[in-house]
Amino acid sequence: MRVGVLTGGGDCPGLNAVIRAVVRKGVSTYGYEFVGFRDGWRGPLENVTVPLGVDDVRGILPRGGTILKSSRTNPFKIEGGVERIKENLASNGVDALIAIGGEDTLGVATKLSDLGVNVVGVPKTIDNDLSGTDFTFGFDTAVNIAMEAIDRLHTTAESHHRVLVVEVMGRHAGWIALHAGLAGGANVVLIPEMPFDITKVCEYVEHRFQTNYSPILVVSEGAVPMEGGDMTVQSGELDAFGHVRLGGIGDRLAKEIEDRTGKEARAVVLGHVQRGGTPTAFDRWLATRFGLQAITAVHEKDYGTMVALRGTDIVRVPLIEGTGELKLVQPEQYAEAEVFFG
Amino acid sequence: MRVGVLTGGGDCPGLNAVIRAVVRKGVSTYGYEFVGFRDGWRGPLENVTVPLGVDDVRGILPRGGTILKSSRTNPFKIEGGVERIKENLASNGVDALIAIGGEDTLGVATKLSDLGVNVVGVPKTIDNDLSGTDFTFGFDTAVNIAMEAIDRLHTTAESHHRVLVVEVMGRHAGWIALHAGLAGGANVVLIPEMPFDITKVCEYVEHRFQTNYSPILVVSEGAVPMEGGDMTVQSGELDAFGHVRLGGIGDRLAKEIEDRTGKEARAVVLGHVQRGGTPTAFDRWLATRFGLQAITAVHEKDYGTMVALRGTDIVRVPLIEGTGELKLVQPEQYAEAEVFFG
Amino acid sequence: MRVGVLTGGGDCPGLNAVIRAVVRKGVSTYGYEFVGFRDGWRGPLENVTVPLGVDDVRGILPRGGTILKSSRTNPFKIEGGVERIKENLASNGVDALIAIGGEDTLGVATKLSDLGVNVVGVPKTIDNDLSGTDFTFGFDTAVNIAMEAIDRLHTTAESHHRVLVVEVMGRHAGWIALHAGLAGGANVVLIPEMPFDITKVCEYVEHRFQTNYSPILVVSEGAVPMEGGDMTVQSGELDAFGHVRLGGIGDRLAKEIEDRTGKEARAVVLGHVQRGGTPTAFDRWLATRFGLQAITAVHEKDYGTMVALRGTDIVRVPLIEGTGELKLVQPEQYAEAEVFFG
Amino acid sequence: MRVGVLTGGGDCPGLNAVIRAVVRKGVSTYGYEFVGFRDGWRGPLENVTVPLGVDDVRGILPRGGTILKSSRTNPFKIEGGVERIKENLASNGVDALIAIGGEDTLGVATKLSDLGVNVVGVPKTIDNDLSGTDFTFGFDTAVNIAMEAIDRLHTTAESHHRVLVVEVMGRHAGWIALHAGLAGGANVVLIPEMPFDITKVCEYVEHRFQTNYSPILVVSEGAVPMEGGDMTVQSGELDAFGHVRLGGIGDRLAKEIEDRTGKEARAVVLGHVQRGGTPTAFDRWLATRFGLQAITAVHEKDYGTMVALRGTDIVRVPLIEGTGELKLVQPEQYAEAEVFFG
Incomplete structure (x- = not known):
């Protein structure tokens, strides 16, 4: 089993923690191999890969940014983009893909999933405005x-x-x-x-x-x-x-x-x-657990899902849930804090 | 309406944030007056009070420790302790008491509640081992x-x-x-x-x-x-x-x-x-929201309860829930992380 | 002996450490009394004073800003300003003044010193561009x-x-x-x-x-x-x-x-x-030692001087030295670092 | 010209900053090549080397510890130790050696210098007790x-x-x-x-x-x-x-x-x-300047010296100065601070 991993959108403290957890558990528990795709969706689109083994993820837990680098490339806006992604996944022997990103990246993941690509999503937004999860790392x-x-x-x-x-x-x-x-x-x-x-x-x-x-x-x-x-x-x-x-x-x-x-x-x-910079303990804990859950989802072939935090549990929800509506501050949430303002 | 506030047990970053939120909302939203009791249960036991108005809680949000100081005094282990507490609450004109503390402090609060004292609890333990809440501040x-x-x-x-x-x-x-x-x-x-x-x-x-x-x-x-x-x-x-x-x-x-x-x-x-020291953002946010909810519970005369975090919501549970069993790390929670150990 | 203290110009981490050291040593070693002047030169100009005893400086060492507050008031630009300052110093029984500030504040101090006011300066600039001292705190x-x-x-x-x-x-x-x-x-x-x-x-x-x-x-x-x-x-x-x-x-x-x-x-x-915010250890150490040296200068009636760092020693130099030329980055200092640039 | 570099004794924030500065300036300004010796004096003793080029020092400025690792090996306590060091330096084509360390490491450097090895020392002690320099990094x-x-x-x-x-x-x-x-x-x-x-x-x-x-x-x-x-x-x-x-x-x-x-x-x-951990700005600045001065000393063949801070200048002093007496807190330095104690 070979699993591809990519990170899309703006960088966010915790991305490396997700990547590390995915690889560490994937290798030691499931015996998987990994392919890193560079620069978000540009990686599978243009077939730009980097090695992604246990040694490559050593020491990255406390580091901000992403060792896979990132971009805002959208393959659906590029002629023949989806086909090229499918071909490159196949030519790299990739059976499943873990896509770590926000609304845009997971939106692409959702469409690819509908088109038959085996994909698991990990939600990422520093703004915390993705539905379906109590908090996002970063x-x-x-x-x-x-x-x-x-x-x-x-x-x-x-x-x-x-x-x-x-x-x-x-x-x-x-x-x-x-x-x-x-x-x-x-x-x-x-x-x-x-x-x-x-x-x-x-x-x-x-x-x-x-x-x-x-x-x-x-x-x-x-x-x-x-x-x-x-x-x-x-x-x-x-x-x-x-x-x-x-x-x-x-x-x-x-x-x-x-x-x-x-x-x-x-x-x-x-x-x-x-x-930028090193993630807090909460973000490292959340990102690590997201990574562990994502590779477990791959192992269970539970594709088309994304991982999410509910209370202290990591659960899985349909990818579409993370990319539907933005999670906005509700009037009553603002009102709760308002006693300190004005 | 006069409300007493005390902090018991070991100190914990966020105690001052709770006190501030209680007082700020109590004064501005409900028009309450406050009495601070010093050194946990020793305060109402020995009638040691401190002023507790809006000016007294100014600037304390980022400060560790507790402006009310703390102790491990248990009035149930002192001859006539409960009666003295009731008398001192009465002599200070205190209609309700907010007790901020851990297993021991809330255990006393539970018993006092059973004996007719109007008490609302705020759970506090740096070890995070209190049942009934996803996390405790500190x-x-x-x-x-x-x-x-x-x-x-x-x-x-x-x-x-x-x-x-x-x-x-x-x-x-x-x-x-x-x-x-x-x-x-x-x-x-x-x-x-x-x-x-x-x-x-x-x-x-x-x-x-x-x-x-x-x-x-x-x-x-x-x-x-x-x-x-x-x-x-x-x-x-x-x-x-x-x-x-x-x-x-x-x-x-x-x-x-x-x-x-x-x-x-x-x-x-x-x-x-x-x-010691200044609380993280998470702990200030949680402690502040606990304080806001506690004073709301007093306003609604929902005594015998303690506040708790569930997901991103602050709820109320019976005091007994926070003081029953300790919340321990479960084998499956340890196992989840074990891929990184050994 | 009564000593006045003021802080002028932009705030700078370490101001409170200077004030605390001045007062602590002044009271315990020399038995002096202190008068705090508010808002830099506006304090003695408009006779706005605050109490400044050992209790007032308790706990301020780690705090940024200045408990005496600050302004950019220049008494030499105000009709009769100098006379009013002299009168107010006299009416408060102030025998000597410690002025903590940058180029502008110390420039005023220098002129007042020439006019017979007993003044000792403490250099302050976050930009580190005052001559006469290796470093300034902040x-x-x-x-x-x-x-x-x-x-x-x-x-x-x-x-x-x-x-x-x-x-x-x-x-x-x-x-x-x-x-x-x-x-x-x-x-x-x-x-x-x-x-x-x-x-x-x-x-x-x-x-x-x-x-x-x-x-x-x-x-x-x-x-x-x-x-x-x-x-x-x-x-x-x-x-x-x-x-x-x-x-x-x-x-x-x-x-x-x-x-x-x-x-x-x-x-x-x-x-x-x-x-803003809490000073580093270096700045607390430097500011504290500046304060200790400033009050010693007052005790030795060594007026018209400012304190300065030379190597690891705190020395005194004529006030004029701190307010003459700006200390700029020299070409050879830039060149030393340039190997890393470009 | 080939230059060897080693770090000895306990680790100290700033070691990597020294190494980086030595290599960056050595390569770009003087066109030197470098050999890293592992584990302090054990490196040249047992001929354990690591590559040390510009790419090897990239990103290490903020990192604590030392990429060359360290030990407390003393070649003078090992039969034939000095000869082996000379042989290994020769076999690696090393013309000069930069030794970064404390009393023990620089003591060895001093003796080797007396025996004809071209060595420049960089003082390192977290305790700040080396003579000849105002401060040491860490x-x-x-x-x-x-x-x-x-x-x-x-x-x-x-x-x-x-x-x-x-x-x-x-x-x-x-x-x-x-x-x-x-x-x-x-x-x-x-x-x-x-x-x-x-x-x-x-x-x-x-x-x-x-x-x-x-x-x-x-x-x-x-x-x-x-x-x-x-x-x-x-x-x-x-x-x-x-x-x-x-x-x-x-x-x-x-x-x-x-x-x-x-x-x-x-x-x-x-x-x-x-x-452990990342150095402060002061330590990064000091360590970097020590490194720049050390490689300049090598370039000027000013061997048998160590670099030192005096005020804001980086100077060179004979190696023996750094390894003679310990720099202790003097009674008057303690007395200066004593107003705050007791």
Whole structure:
């Protein structure tokens, strides 16, 4: 039995832990051989492989990133892509494929599964917005990094009568902002699910200063003002990937608050720092268990599934469950934490 | 409405986060007043109180320990203890009590509840061995500290052909050892639930050296050799609390391995370092949500309950559930991880 | 004997350690009393004082920021400012003043000293650009935070074929960029002292990709392109303090590299995260020893001096030495590290 | 030109940074080739070599330990050892040798230099007790780890009315204890240079409890009671290396304090955790600059020297300077910090 492994999408602390667990158990318990495919779906598409044995996964548990590297290649957008993948899997003698990735990567996995490829998925998103699993690995690491940044900013905020805005990841879902804001003791948390009222934000900022404390705001990169809530400060041009390059929401918000309240305001945009580096214990534990469960699923020929966390159990759910709807912050979840905000 | 709050047993990162959440929501949402009792059950027993308002809980979220201090006082072991507690609660005008603690503290809470005291429990144990909740706060912090120590030791083990033994907390349950060992990539994990065979441990150590790697062993403080598995190295005398003072299992194991295999072996006993300091994001999030739920339970007069985590939900269960049986590592949970050991 | 203490300018990890050392030794060794002045020179100017005894400095050693708060108030720019300061010092019975701050704060101290005020200075700048001392406290903390960010980014750079630009503090001097870049293994370090050639930077980026590695660039916030080296991407408008608000050099550089090379590029702007939070051991040791030496200088009536580090000794130098020229990165110091760059 | 490199003695964060700097500059600036010798002096003695090119040192800057591994082999204690080393250096075409290590390793280097071997030394000791250099790399990392442990213990000490003893490294010199104790805000620091009076230590402990604070003591592993100051608690047997195996000074001190004062006391023995793991920025900077200077010394044929830090300069001193006397904590250095103790 030969099993292929690939990682797709943005990197995420814990990817290497999944790969290591898959290979370690696959080799020692089931006697499998492995083929690593490079750069996500580009690997099986262009037949770019790397050796993947026990020695190749030694020492990678604490390392961020992915030894298989990653890309956003989508074979369904490439003429004859699916056929080439099938051919390359066959020519490498690959009987089953473990695909580790987010919405896009697992979306491709789902379609390939429907087309007869033996595939097991491992959900991955640092934003924690995949349905079907309580948590995804990488999220805990990101939240801790953001929380530590907020911890550090508290001392500056206290010493300087200054507004501090922390922009964290989360294009569609506010999980990182909500958890890091709650854990870091932020005063305002703005998330994509709930468009914010800039007037109210500024009122709160002024109120906070009157009680002699400097406010810290946490904002998801995907947070947006309410319709009609006009922000004067506009973002810069978009890049090819749709990201605002000069002046994301964090920078704009800081400037808008400064303009409206006259209080000095500064933004910290954590960016890629949140997704690199060594995973936390929780993420290593979760990623390792995901890997163990994925190779067991292969062994049991339970294809078309993805692994998931439910409570403290690792279970399997149909691949489609992980790629259907995004898991968003619900109003009652935001409301639960709101006692600390505003 | 006046609500009393106390913390009992060993300290644990997250206690202050619970206290803060209770007070913040109690004051702002319900308009309650609070009384802090010092040193666990000694507070209401001897009527030692501290002020507990919004200003008193400011800035404590990231701080380890407990602003209410703690003790192991058990009022049921003191003549007239229960009556004095009831009197002191009455004299302070306390309508309900939130007791934050482990098996012992919640055991007292359960009995007091049966005797008519309005009490809500918040489970606390760094060892994660309380039934009725998926996780307890403080555990994630302890596991991360232990994992970071193991991460550091890997480089020494690799540079020196030396056996390293890490003793972690866990007198009855091996959760910290299992999680930290899995997350840190330990080669052997010994837990109280599964008495170990010293001969096999030493065989593994020698095997590992033959393949040119130095082994790292993680051992719970409560791990014991199998019956008949005689360790030559004996522990030192016990102290008044039943703790071995000179030569716990970590030190003994290192010496025994050195004696048997001739390989240099060293122990690191992490001890109190695991339970102090700032909580991780997970523990702050969990402790904060426990606090919010506890004060809501008081508001709903849902006494005799304790709060608990199930998946990502905070629920309430009867107090007795948290104080019945210990939650131990099950054989299949150990077996899941065993592919990385031995 | 009554001694006043104030902190001016931007906050910096270690300020509280200085204050604590001054007060602890002043009280226990010399029997002095202390007056804390709030918000830098605004304190003695407007007579805003806070109590400053042994109890007030308890537990502040590990805390970032300053319990005395800070501002950029300059009494020489205020009508009658100097007289008011002298009056307020007198009315508080203050015999000597310890001023903790950077170029601006110590510049005021120097002038006041010339006008007969008994003042001792403690140099403070996170940028490490004050003459007369080997290092200033806060710098080591900032470098470690920047280095940890670079460590994290390495894994992302390796997994993604992506250029990462890290903007660190340093408006006039490149010390943080140089030390963090050296310690973090950056591939390019751009500092204010040496205007950069954007064409060469891009050539290096492309060269690096050809050898299959993704480059990490560290850039001081004050770095500028060479004259004639035209960057197409312009910065946004300046704020009242002369800071570029939308699009600092980090963001601009990332975009310019992307435009010129076609490689995806991202910037991380660490900002205030570098100056908050708990100080490193080095900074606590240095700040504490600065404080001890400052109060000894007061005891010896050695006014008009500031404390400084020379090797492992704490010495005193005339105040003017700390406020004369900025200490810049010298060409040979940059050249020493250059073997790792480009 | 071919240059040999070896690392001897205990591992220390920064060893890999030295190796990397030596190789990177040696190859790119001077066009040298390198031979790595394994396991300290055992490498050239038994002709155990490893490849050491630019690719071999890639990514090792942040990693603790040493890719060349280490041992305590002393060729002067082995019949014909020196001749074999000379032969093996010759057979490998090695023109010069860079020896990275402490007193023992550099002692061998000094003698070999006298016997005509072209050798340059790089001083290494985590204890910081080598003469001739302001600091050695690894020390700053160890002090930070110890300080973080003390930070964590403060919260437990405050919550529990409990004495906490932290045993840190330092067999002959108290540098780690002094710096970590000062940076961590310890209440008592006991070092090898100044035998302690157990009666006074216990008096202080009781005094501290009367003022309602729990004491934290930091003790070097090599600290000893004063002559005549009889400790009842005896240490356990010694191991082959002269280390006390069960019951070092930390454990003994905790028990003795508990016996004498009746207060609960606990010891934390940090052990190997202090010497493993990633180096701090200071240690990476220092180790890197040591490496750069060492290869420059080779290029200039300045043999029989070792590199050293003086202020912020890297200089060269005769090898004998680093291996003469130990650098101990001087009474005035201890006295400077003593205002915080007792």
